[in-house]
Amino acid sequence: MPRNRLMDALAGLAAAAVALGVAELLAALAGAASLVVSVSNVVVDRTPGPVVKWGIDLLGTNDKPFLLTTVTAVSLLLGFVLGPAAGRRPVVGQVAFAVFGLAGVLAGASDPLTGYGAAFWIAVPAALVGWLTLRALLDLATPEASASSAVMPGRGVAGRRKFLALAGTATGGAVVAAVGGQMFGSRVDVEAERASVALPEIGGSAPPQNVGLMVEGLPPYITPNEDFYRIDTAFVVPRVDASGWRLKVHGMVDTPYTLTFADLAEMATLEECVTLSCVSNEVGGDLVGTAIWIGVPLATILDRAGVQPGATQIVGRSVDGFTVGFPTAVAVDGRASMVAIGMNGTPLPAEHGFPARLVIPGLYGYVSATKWLSEIELTRLEDFDAYWIPRGWSKEAPIKTQSRIDVPRGNNVNAGRIPIAGVAWGGIRDISKVEVRVTPIEDDREANPEWLPARLSDALSDSSWRQWVVEWDARPGTYNVEVRATDGEGVTQTSEEARPDPDGATGWHMRRVTVREAGA
Ligand SMILES: Nc1nc2c(c(=O)[nH]1)N[C@H]1C(S)=C(S)[C@@H](COP(=O)(O)O)O[C@H]1N2
Ligand SMILES: [Mo]
Numbered sequence: 001m002p003r004n005r006l007m008d009a010l011a012g013l014a015a016a017a018v019a020l021g022v023a024e025l026l027a028a029l030a031g032a033a034s035l036v037v038s039v040s041n042v043v044v045d046r047t048p049g050p051v052v053k054w055g056i057d058l059l060g061t062n063d064k065p066f067l068l069t070t071v072t073a074v075s076l077l078l079g080f081v082l083g084p085a086a087g088r089r090p091v092v093g094q095v096a097f098a099v100f101g102l103a104g105v106l107a108g109a110s111d112p113l114t115g116y117g118a119a120f121w122i123a124v125p126a127a128l129v130g131w132l133t134l135r136a137l138l139d140l141a142t143p144e145a146s147a148s149s150a151v152m153p154g155r156g157v158a159g160r161r162k163f164l165a166l167a168g169t170a171t172g173g174a175v176v177a178a179v180g181g182q183m184f185g186s187r188v189d190v191e192a193e194r195a196s197v198a199l200p201e202i203g204g205s206a207p208p209q210n211v212g213l214m215v216e217g218l219p220p221y222i223t224p225n226e227d228f229y230r231i232d233t234a235f236v237v238p239r240v241d242a243s244g245w246r247l248k249v250h251g252m253v254d255t256p257y258t259l260t261f262a263d264l265a266e267m268a269t270l271e272e273c274v275t276l277s278c279v280s281n282e283v284g285g286d287l288v289g290t291a292i293w294i295g296v297p298l299a300t301i302l303d304r305a306g307v308q309p310g311a312t313q314i315v316g317r318s319v320d321g322f323t324v325g326f327p328t329a330v331a332v333d334g335r336a337s338m339v340a341i342g343m344n345g346t347p348l349p350a351e352h353g354f355p356a357r358l359v360i361p362g363l364y365g366y367v368s369a370t371k372w373l374s375e376i377e378l379t380r381l382e383d384f385d386a387y388w389i390p391r392g393w394s395k396e397a398p399i400k401t402q403s404r405i406d407v408p409r410g411n412n413v414n415a416g417r418i419p420i421a422g423v424a425w426g427g428i429r430d431i432s433k434v435e436v437r438v439t440p441i442e443d444d445r446e447a448n449p450e451w452l453p454a455r456l457s458d459a460l461s462d463s464s465w466r467q468w469v470v471e472w473d474a475r476p477g478t479y480n481v482e483v484r485a486t487d488g489e490g491v492t493q494t495s496e497e498a499r500p501d502p503d504g505a506t507g508w509h510m511r512r513v514t515v516r517e518a519g520a
Pocket of ligand 1: 228229230231232233234276277278279318319320322351352353364365366368369370371372
């Protein structure tokens with residue numbers, strides 16, 4: 001009798017689910033990264049940069065769930081497709097799960113949250129249990145060979161029932177294991193960890209009150225933590241328990257050492273307002289925010305280690321393997337470079353790097369702002385390229401001067417006196433001037449010489465943005481509204497349009513605004 005291909009396919013599907021479920025559970029028990037996550041990381045690492053960029057552009061912040069779902073679906077599909085082949089030739093099942101195990105070990109080993117040892121004890125047992133499940137199910141799906149075996153259990157209609165029962169139980173068990181793993185994996189309760197650590201009081205600095213302009217629709221001067229943009233490569237936010245966490249300072253230093261969170265809290269003397277911005281921010285984009293950071297001056301940390309001559313680069317490594325690299329000079333040139341432990345008066349939120357991160361004023365995040373910091377390593381610029389450098393982004397990346405129009409929020413306003421307002425930032429160079437140009441769309445913008453000077457808010461530091469506002473007498477019509485900023489050194493941002501890659505977008509932000517007759 002020929003085998004039932006559908007039953008064999010279902011056997012393969014259930015076995016694949018079991019292998020994935022067991023892997024999730026074991027990974028969680030080992031405190032390691034999920035295997036699906038590790039495989040997704042490998043996929044991203046092996047995918048050419050432009051393809052990854054295209055995927056991110058297409059999917060936005062859904063890129064990660066999409067990839068995780070795809071990896072899971074492809075694994076299950078492979079089980080479904082290979083099931084019938086394994087039914088005919090058992091060696092197919094053996095090879096398939098051997099490959100599963102091997103790929104799992106390699107993917108896990110390449111994940112800094114897992115490592116070889118844990119990867120082995122996750123992937124190999126998962127593959128073994130998957131394979132045993134496959135064998136048992138294929139066995140139950142084997143049709144009666146002849147009348148003589150009619151009395152054997154597990155064949156015929158009764159066999160089919162048994163098959164479905166086992167396949168169902170196995171798949172259900174796999175789901176329970178995976179979900180259980182997820183729940184157990186979150187056992188480091190970051191909110192409890194955050195509540196358990198204390199931030200130092202930095203001498204006499206009360207949180208600023210009423211800083212910034214009060215314009216309706218303009219984001220507050222200090223970005224609330226929950227509104228702060230988030231950019232990172234982490235599929236799941238690393239959950240670090242503060243008491244076990246260590247910061248290692250090593251490389252080209254006289255005395256390598258490690259710090260605990262308590263050490264950092266004791267050494268924290270710096271409180272500074274810094275605007276952080278992502279190199280991927282488009283002109284007018286919102287991947288920028290301003291917070292008051294509390295931390296330890298990077299210079300203090302380096303002093304204690306004794307930086308050796310020739311150590312031109314500081315590398316910041318994360319618990320999740322992400323790296324940044326920037327010139328050693330920016331740690332000691334007077335800007336507020338720090339290992340931050342506090343953000344707007346609270347311990348760092350998990351998404352923003354709890355328990356500690358780097359904050360380097362004036363540099364884009366991808367070269368400087370390591371979250372979930374685990375190591376500071378001194379090296380030479382030519383000896384190491386951090387995460388994004390081989391992926392096509394510039395090695396050195398100072399923040400470019402930018403300005404953005406936030407108000408009016410929509411594209412339609414009523415005639416009358418209305419504010420045009422926004423923010424402008426210039427790395428560590430402060431902002432000295434912001435100007436707005438309003439041109440009817442039928443006119444040539446470039447022929448319009450009239451730039452309206454904006455009123456600026458104060459800035460809490462040279463590396464913080466300023467808010468700006470212009471009162472505009474809006475008459476009916478449709479206009480192009482442009483903004484440009486001049487930094488504290490007197491340099492006006494260029495109108496030349498450039499894409500974010502490789503070192504930050506340029507160009508003037510422009511919005512189109514239609515003014516209607518009031519009451520119309
Ligand atoms: N561990 C880790 N740190 C990281 C990143 C990352 O992918 N992993 N991304 C960097 C980038 S590109 C930016 S712009 C900033 C963003 O910090 P935020 O998410 O707190 O706004 O974090 C930086 N630090
Ligand atoms: Mo970024």
